[in-house]
Amino acid sequence: MYRYYSQNLVLKDTFINLLTNYTNSDRIIAQFWAEIEEKYTHKKRHYHTLSHLENLLTQLNEVKFSIESWESILFTMFYHDIIYDALKSDNEEKSAELAQKRMTQISVPNHIIDNCKTQIIATKKHLVHPESDTNHFTDADLSILGQSLENYTTYSQNVRKEYSVYPDLIYNTGRKKVLEHFIKMERIFKTDYFYHKFESQAKSNLQLELEQLRS
Secondary structure (H helix, E strand, C coil): CHHHHHHHHHHHHHHHHHHCCCCCCHHHHHHHHHHHHHHHCCCCCCCCCHHHHHHHHHHHHCCHHHCCCHHHHHHHHHHCCCCCCCCCCCHHHHHHHHHHHHHHHCCCCHHHHHHHHHHHHHCCCCCCCCCHHHHHHHHHHCHHHHCCHHHHHHHHHHHHHHCCCCCHHHHHHHHHHHHHHHHHCCCCCCCHHHHHHHHHHHHHHHHHHHHHHHC
């Protein structure tokens, strides 16, 4: 319980500090944060939660010196999974739309809004992007793949819970395709920092899960 409130406070403080650059309305800031908290703590979410945002913030802070637009990255972090439905395939697009709506409400400059939308959409396929900030964000978004086996196992179990509407036969078939896709990639992580930090462990974790599903 303490960890939940601790992570909540760090994320909330980060969000408040971000928004105070664009609005002095405590009411708007409170409303925007309440929406984020509500979405990421929905009962159907098991991986795409505040804990995911906390991990992202930790990973991104480590490469902050390489980020050109830190505010764009923060807006992307908070809004990239704000819309999430395991049965839908347009979550990224819907999240980008909501991000644009909220940022427009507080007069965030268009170039930051455009950066945010680009980065959110990029999380759909996690491909190499010409913009460095986008690559750093999508790498951070995938960082769970290369963390300890214990953390990875918890992640994979939580993903399964989010797709609990599907029976094992259907889920396992789709999951194996996802795992095989990442394993076959020459590089999962586009940036050198995340590649050296997570690539080897990620391939090991993914291969182990694939073997477990095949058996």
